Amino acid sequence: MRFLFPSDYFNPKKADAAYLEQVASMEDAGFVTSVVSLELLASGSSKIIPIPYPGSKVVYRGWMLSPSDYELLVSLVESTGASVLTSKVEYLATHYLPNWYPLIADLTPETKFYSINDDLESELNKLGWNKLFIKDYVKSLKTSVGSIIDKPSEIATVISEMQKFRGSIEGGICVRRIEDFVPETEKRYFVVSGKPFAALQDEEVPDIVEECAKRIGSQFFSVDVIERRDGTKRIVEIGDGQVSDIVGWTAERFAQLWV
Incomplete structure (x- = not known):
């Protein structure tokens, strides 16, 4: 088993500082580790250092990746003859x-799913919930107005702020009932x-x-x-x-x- 970490931006042979403690612990436990430049994935020039052994299994440990970037990471690992523990399908699962x-569904708060193009205020009014927790498929808004609203009319502000502070809406909109x-x-x-x-x-x-x-x-x-x-x-x-x-x-x- 090999654990793959994001590399430091200025030193591509060293793990990002946020993961150095995990790297040390994995190596102390007897595992091998490698690093990869996530910034270079899209350009096709990213490399895994050291290169995994053919036939070995690789576990990524790093920042969240978009589906397309995760697919690129899987292809990069497989180009070395190794394979990933988690396929793209399992990653998104x-x-x-x-x-x-x-x-x-029975173990977690009730959730409804919408497209960014839906009439969200109208849809939220139909729910009749006192409070609503708003997020996209992955994250909620932790800055500005936050992710919890009690009036459907506030949804436009939350969406606008998500796009502003997060850069994009990933997937769609999830509305969760507050417990x-x-x-x-x-x-x-x-x-x-x-x-x-x-x-x-x-x-x-x-x-x-x-x-x-x-x-x-x-x-x-x-x-x-x-x-x-x-x-x-x-x-x-x-x-x-x-x-x-x-x-x-x-x-x-x-x-x-x-x-």
Whole structure:
């Protein structure tokens, strides 16, 4: 197993500073690592350093990639004779909310999906929800007006600000029903080859994560769980494990998942 990290912009043979701790932990655990310039993917001049061994399996650990850039990364890995753990189809299966939502709809807040060209204010009025959480297929707006609205008429502002601060809307618009969550209870879990793991070695994995691991077919993904004020655990997010931050985890514990 080889772990592939984004390279430093000024030093293409070294990992980006944000990932140096993970690189060290992976190598301490006995794994080999490589780096790749994400900036050069589109030009076709990007290289993997060191080159993976033919027949080896590669796990990407880095920034979120668009579907087209992820496809380029897969092609680059395969050009060396190696293969990726997560195909493009599997990447999008957990990276895009509409792909994983139907599989766990009973375990997560109710969600509706729209095109950017829909009459969104009219559609939101039809829902009759008191508050709405707005995001695209991948991210929500964490700056400016934020992502939670209580009036459908505010949707135009949120969309405008998403385009302004994020640069684009990825996929489409997801509208999620607000539930009464306890913010400080949110935790991230990782699932590797169907087995879920918690941030602490002796920490019990909640039943809802075990159930999610059974329903989602991806080899490597993250599951964010939060507690409602009535004590019910709910899944608030699923993400491709390769581009999920290790928030709440140590780099050493994350490396242990693969040993």
